[in-house]
Amino acid sequence: MAERTIMLVCAAGMSTSLLVSKMQKAAEAEGIDADIFATAASDADAKLAEKNPDILMLGPQVRYMLSDFQKRVDIPVEVINMQDYGMMNGEKVLKEAEASIAKAN
Incomplete structure (x- = not known):
């Protein structure tokens, strides 16, 4: 099991998938x-319970x-910085x- 679980929520779960992969690369480095994953806002409650x-x-x-x-x-619940999101800056968001x-903690 992963040491950290980071959940990203966006309108449809699509736009954050690229950010997730960049965050995973940054985490590995x-x-x-x-465990970093993205989900649509409509599925957020189910994912909160599951993950x-x-x-x-x-x-x-x-x-x-x-x-x-x-x-x-x-x-903690945070809004991803708009500039970091737009630039898909996985390292900074991580x-x-x-x-x-x-x-x-």
């Missing part, structure tokens, strides 16, 4: 054992869901996730 992630990261296009998730889950997880 850093020696971080992480039990350490952090939930929202794509900028679903940032309006932030307060709803923050009220319902007891893990660092943000790691920082949020560390701050919560």
Whole structure:
């Protein structure tokens, strides 16, 4: 089982799949054992229950869901920086996730 589980949520689950692969490459380079996956907003609750992630990261296009998730889950919930998302900067998004997880623990 992975040391970290990072869940990314976007409108359809498609646009974040490239970001997931870039984050996985960054994690491997850093020696971080992480299960990083993306899901559509409509499937987020099922994936939360199934995967039990350490952090939930929202794509900028679903940032309006932030307060709803923050009220319902007891893990960090962050909105991915729009510039990092647009540039598909997996390394930077991974660092943000790691920082949020560390701050919560």
